[in-house]
Amino acid sequence: MTIPQSFDLVSGPHTDSWVFTLNDFNVSTTQVHAMRIADSGSKRHAVYIPAALGLFGLGDLLPELNASSPAAAASSVMSSAPSETRAQDVVQRLKQRESVIHSAARTDVLFQREAIPSADTNVGSDIGVDANSITYAELLDVTRPDSAYVSLDDTSSWISAVTEQRANTLSGDDTDSEPRVRFSPFHMDEKERANIEAVKICFRTGVTTCIPCLRPDCNAVLFNKREWSCSPSSRPQDFINVLKKPMASRPTVSVHAISGEASSSLPLPAVLTAPIRLDVVQQVHKSIAKNKRQAYSVNVKAGHQTSAESWGTGRAVARIPRVGGGGTHRSGQAAFGNMCRGGRMFAPTKIWRKWHVKVNQNQRRFAVVSALAASALPSLVLARGHRVEEIEEVPLVIASGVESFKKTKEAVALLKTLKAYNDVVKVSNSRKLRAGKGKLRNRRHRQRRGPLVVYNEDNGIVKAFRNIPGVELVNVRRLNLLQLAPGGHLGRFVIWTEAAFGLLDEVFGTFDKASTHKKDYLYVILAFFYDKVHGNTHFFAPISLPTAKISNPDVTRIINSDEIQSVVRPANSKHQKRPWTQHKNPLVNKAVLFRLNPYAKTLRRQEILKQERIKAKKDQKRTKAPKAAGDAFLKTLFAP
Amino acid sequence: MAPTTTVPSVSDIEVPETLLKKRKQNEKAREERVLAAVAARKAGKAKRKVVFKRAEAHVKEYLAKEKEEIRLKRAARTAGDYYVPAQAKVFFVVRIRGINEIAPKPRKILQLLRLLQINNGIFVKVTRATEQMLRLVEPYVTYGEPNLKTVRELIYKRGYGKVNKQRIPLANNSVIEEALGKLDILSVEDLVHEIFTAGPNFKQASNFLWPFKLSNPTGGWRTRKFKHYVQGGDFGDREANINKLIRQMN
Numbered sequence: 001m002t003i004p005q006s007f008d009l010v011s012g013p014h015t016d017s018w019v020f021t022l023n024d025f026n027v028s029t030t031q032v033h034a035m036r037i038a039d040s041g042s043k044r045h046a047v048y049i050p051a052a053l054g055l056f057g058l059g060d061l062l063p064e065l066n067a068s069s070p071a072a073a074a075s076s077v078m079s080s081a082p083s084e085t086r087a088q089d090v091v092q093r094l095k096q097r098e099s100v101i102h103s104a105a106r107t108d109v110l111f112q113r114e115a116i117p118s119a120d121t122n123v124g125s126d127i128g129v130d131a132n133s134i135t136y137a138e139l140l141d142v143t144r145p146d147s148a149y150v151s152l153d154d155t156s157s158w159i160s161a162v163t164e165q166r167a168n169t170l171s172g173d174d175t176d177s178e179p180r181v182r183f184s185p186f187h188m189d190e191k192e193r194a195n196i197e198a199v200k201i202c203f204r205t206g207v208t209t210c211i212p213c214l215r216p217d218c219n220a221v222l223f224n225k226r227e228w229s230c231s232p233s234s235r236p237q238d239f240i241n242v243l244k245k246p247m248a249s250r251p252t253v254s255v256h257a258i259s260g261e262a263s264s265s266l267p268l269p270a271v272l273t274a275p276i277r278l279d280v281v282q283q284v285h286k287s288i289a290k291n292k293r294q295a296y297s298v299n300v301k302a303g304h305q306t307s308a309e310s311w312g313t314g315r316a317v318a319r320i321p322r323v324g325g326g327g328t329h330r331s332g333q334a335a336f337g338n339m340c341r342g343g344r345m346f347a348p349t350k351i352w353r354k355w356h357v358k359v360n361q362n363q364r365r366f367a368v369v370s371a372l373a374a375s376a377l378p379s380l381v382l383a384r385g386h387r388v389e390e391i392e393e394v395p396l397v398i399a400s401g402v403e404s405f406k407k408t409k410e411a412v413a414l415l416k417t418l419k420a421y422n423d424v425v426k427v428s429n430s431r432k433l434r435a436g437k438g439k440l441r442n443r444r445h446r447q448r449r450g451p452l453v454v455y456n457e458d459n460g461i462v463k464a465f466r467n468i469p470g471v472e473l474v475n476v477r478r479l480n481l482l483q484l485a486p487g488g489h490l491g492r493f494v495i496w497t498e499a500a501f502g503l504l505d506e507v508f509g510t511f512d513k514a515s516t517h518k519k520d521y522l523y524v525i526l527a528f529f530y531d532k533v534h535g536n537t538h539f540f541a542p543i544s545l546p547t548a549k550i551s552n553p554d555v556t557r558i559i560n561s562d563e564i565q566s567v568v569r570p571a572n573s574k575h576q577k578r579p580w581t582q583h584k585n586p587l588v589n590k591a592v593l594f595r596l597n598p599y600a601k602t603l604r605r606q607e608i609l610k611q612e613r614i615k616a617k618k619d620q621k622r623t624k625a626p627k628a629a630g631d632a633f634l635k636t637l638f639a640p
Numbered sequence: 641m642a643p644t645t646t647v648p649s650v651s652d653i654e655v656p657e658t659l660l661k662k663r664k665q666n667e668k669a670r671e672e673r674v675l676a677a678v679a680a681r682k683a684g685k686a687k688r689k690v691v692f693k694r695a696e697a698h699v700k701e702y703l704a705k706e707k708e709e710i711r712l713k714r715a716a717r718t719a720g721d722y723y724v725p726a727q728a729k730v731f732f733v734v735r736i737r738g739i740n741e742i743a744p745k746p747r748k749i750l751q752l753l754r755l756l757q758i759n760n761g762i763f764v765k766v767t768r769a770t771e772q773m774l775r776l777v778e779p780y781v782t783y784g785e786p787n788l789k790t791v792r793e794l795i796y797k798r799g800y801g802k803v804n805k806q807r808i809p810l811a812n813n814s815v816i817e818e819a820l821g822k823l824d825i826l827s828v829e830d831l832v833h834e835i836f837t838a839g840p841n842f843k844q845a846s847n848f849l850w851p852f853k854l855s856n857p858t859g860g861w862r863t864r865k866f867k868h869y870v871q872g873g874d875f876g877d878r879e880a881n882i883n884k885l886i887r888q889m890n
Contacts, residue, residue: 560658570669583809586796586828596796596813596828598688599695 255397255498260417266397266501270510272376274369275548278490281374284367285481285488287357295351303344308335364481365521366546369508371484371492380491385448387422388493396420400498403455405464412468415451423450423493427470452483452492456499476500477507477517509545521545687826691813695829702788702836727766728785729838732794732882734761734854734889736865736875737780746777754851755781759889761794761852763835765842774877779866782875784882791836793890795828800850807850819848857888 250270254262308321320334338346374380378394388394396418405411415421431447433439450470455461462473472483476496484492509515521544552558559565586593594601629637709725716723735755742750753773754762764770764783774783786794799810801819808815813827823841825831834845867873869881878885 556658560661562661565661565665570665570672580811583811587793592811593796596810597695598692599699599829602692602696603699 253395253397253501254393255399255501256392256418257399258401258414258417262392263399264498266498268376269501269504269508270545271369271372271504271508272395274373274546276374276377276380276490277366277370277546280363281367281370281481281485281490282488284359284363285485287359288364288481289488291356293355295353295355297349297351297353298345300348302348303336303342306335365518367481368479368484369546371481371490372479372494372504374490375484375492375494377491381493382491384489384491384493385426386451386491386493387426388420390419390422392419395494395496395501397496397498397501400456402497403457403461403499404459406460408464408467411461411464415468418495420451420493420495424468424470426450431469449486449492451495453495453497454479454500455497456503461497476503479507511545511547515545687813687817691827691829694827698829698833701833728879729766730786730835730842731764731766731770731774731783732761732786732790732886733764733774733781733783734759734882734885735781742780746780749773749777750780753777756851757853759854759856761854761886761889763791763842763846763849765838765846778868778876780875782869782878782882782885784878784880784885786836786886787883788832788836790883790886790890792832794852794886795832795835795849797890798852798854799828799831801848802850816848820844854886854889857885859888 250267252265252267254265257263306323308323310319310321311317313319318334320340321336323330323333323335325331333342334340335343337343376395378388381388381394398414398418402414405414412421412424415424427448427450431445434443434446438444448470449472450468451472453461453465453471453473454476455473456476458475465471465473474480474483484494486492505513507515507517509518509521515521584592586596590604713723713725715721733753733755735750735758738758739756750756753764754760763786764774774781795810800807801810801815802808803815803819810816810828816828816831817826820826820831820841823844825834825841825845831845831849833839834841835849839845861874862872864872865874868876869878870876
């Protein structure tokens with residue numbers, strides 16, 4: 001891994017930033033190098049420290065770095081140029097921390113310290129603990145040694161603090177193509193450091209968090225859900241480039257007042273933009289729907305409450321067990337078999353049949369998220385059968401005042417103004433007697449499902465709406481897949497209250513933010529390790545709100561785009577043309593012969609010419625002038 | 641300019657972007673195809689010239705060889721010596737017997753020689769090893785040294801090549817060129833030459849040729865097929881008489 005030289009040293013906007021590059025590109029792991037990067041007068045210095053030193057506060061290693069201002073600190077480092085004594089000094093101190101070094105030798109992480117706006121906050125043995133930031137110790141609350149998780153509340157506030165700070169400092173920047181990672185350095189004690197295996201860097205906000213297991217003997221990283229590896233040539237900033245997504249602007253949904261017209265608006269929660277996976281929803285729904293089942297079985301003793309025995313052979317009857325005794329019709333009758341009247345059934349049903357199906361938590365959440373996203377598409381809601389042709393907007397959000405409704409009359413009136421009452425009418429018109437024995441088993445009627453009202457706080461809304469046929473109510477924190485996708489069919493008509501709609505972002509998190517109501521439903525936080533042995537860089541991300549596998553689903557447009565068409569070869573014809581499959585004999589068919597052997601033509605020609613010449617000569621020889629008859633002959637002929 | 645009717649006229653409808661793109665692509669593809677065709681034709685003509693020259697050279701070579709043989713024979717006769725012609729370099733082997741009741745070793749050898757069917761024929765280079773193989777399968781095959789005419793006629797009439805494991809007729813020189821081009825065999829005549837003169841790439845050339853599927857001979861086999869040729873049958877080495885048989889079987 002080479003030093004990313006361009007990493008903010010020369011071109012960054014911060015005049016006071018340092019880069020700590022933890023990299024053991026040097027053979028010796030305990031050398032310290034200080035280099036000065038000249039940059040048109042501004043005092044920026046880089047201190048390169050090998051990875052073996054780890055991620056830790058370097059305050060005690062290089063006390064000069066704790067000077068009042070970073071520039072002063074760096075210059076003090078610089079003024080004493082790498083000299084023997086100084087280096088030895090550092091080596092000494094390093095050796096005292098040998099154990100710490102080895103445990104962290106695996107990681108190569110890039111850090112950049114951000115300039116602290118106010119000059120006086122650089123105090124203490126930490127390197128510039130920000131007044132705004134929480135120290136790691138606080139974060140982890142080390143007084144509770146068995147706490148294994150970073151409290152997400154703290155993290156999010158910490159992160160937002162850092163994000164703000166970053167936003168502030170970046171607001172005046174020129175366009176800087178190099179990504180940067182920032183961290184708020186933290187103070188840790190020996191024990192924590194020894195247990196650290198990984199550093200987590202949030203690439204979105206540039207914040208690092210260490211998530212070690214605080215048990216002294218445990219070296220595990222605490223959430224290790226998925227791990228991906230990258231090509232060996234990746235540099236850290238390549239990662240950052242790859243993973244950085246532009247923050248898309250979110251559409252808004254208008255909130256309808258109780259009187260019906262749109263009043264304010266809310267941004268669309270990220271959940272409603274999640275991918276809609278019908279396969280996941282169907283599978284999860286199928287499994288979850290089985291969880292409310294009650295066991296049934298036949299009586300254990302059924303069919304066996306006789307003492308029947310087979311009569312054996314020799315009595316002109318079948319060998320099936322027969323009821324003994326006498327004095328009643330039953331005696332001599334067959335018993336026990338599944339084919340016998342009054343016998344036990346084949347494979348009597350048992351109550352220990354597996355009635356319930358366990359579904360993975362993340363699958364369940366995925367399905368709910370998908371179903372929610374589907375409820376935001378009017379076409380899907382219509383396709384499911386809800387009568388929502390006339391409503392103003394999907395998703396339908398009503399002002400929070402509705403949560404204090406007490407009277408069903410009010411509720412009905414509201415639904416009518418929202419034009420959602422047609423759905424309720426549909427339900428009441430569809431109320432019919434159930435076919436079959438369910439009638440006698442307290443399932444007498446069947447009807448369609450109406451709107452699902454999602455609220456944040458029940459101040460009477462449940463009682464107001466619950467008697468309306470078809471309407472179901474649910475708290476936004478407890479959304480149920482069986483209600484969001486009844487029958488496994490996506491697109492339930494959902495009526496949100498304003499408070500509930502706004503809470504969706506917190507319940508499910510967004511692509512940037514953790515979920516506060518669900519444990520482990522986190523934002524995209526990543527860690528990466530550089531495996532020096534194999535030269536691989538690994539990073540991983542835990543579970544969060546699902547993203548689509550393909551970000552631009554218009555595949556036709558992608559295929560026909562210039563970028564692809566310019567490198568694509570022209571399409572072959574749909575049907576492959578068969579070559580002429582009749583074999584023609586070259587010994588007979590001259591055209592084929594000449595096609596195969598062009599010289600054959602000249603050979604043939606020469607042959608023909610030769611034959612003609614021979615024939616001509618023969619003819620010449622044969623055609624001689626007829627000789628005139630001799631005198632003796634004529635005399636004899638004409639003799640008298 | 642809003643039209644007066646709701647039915648749009650041709651000028652109102654905009655051509656979809658993908659359609660325009662496709663038209664452009666098709667134009668480009670057509671031009672490229674035309675250029676490629678012209679270039680291919682030129683290349684084809686050049687190739688034909690090469691093939692012609694080579695065929696001419698081969699014919700000369702064959703004539704020269706024949707004349708040489710005759711000259712040597714005559715020289716020996718006049719000197720009172722005996723001229724011993726060179727041993728055969730190539731044999732043509734034809735399988736005489738069907739597939740049932742063959743002992744394992746001859747069966748394996750027939751498989752190695754690619755004679756898997758009755759009346760299958762192949763060209764085999766004559767070496768100590770192949771001679772021994774033929775000796776082992778003698779009761780099931782007949783073989784001898786083929787003529788130039790035999791070789792030519794076999795390849796022209798019943799020549800198929802092994803292309804991509806398929807049996808493809810040698811309808812074009814391109815079939816041969818694509819398979820054996822890197823061995824400098826570009827046409828049927830080159831192939832004939834390679835086989836007849838047992839050239840350096842004989843193995844690849846004869847392996848390229850699918851085993852010849854010959855007919856039963858017109859005029860029939862001898863009365864008992866499964867005696868050695870010298871005993872009045874048909875199997876074994878029949879030296880130059882193989883040509884007569886192939887004339888009947890081709």
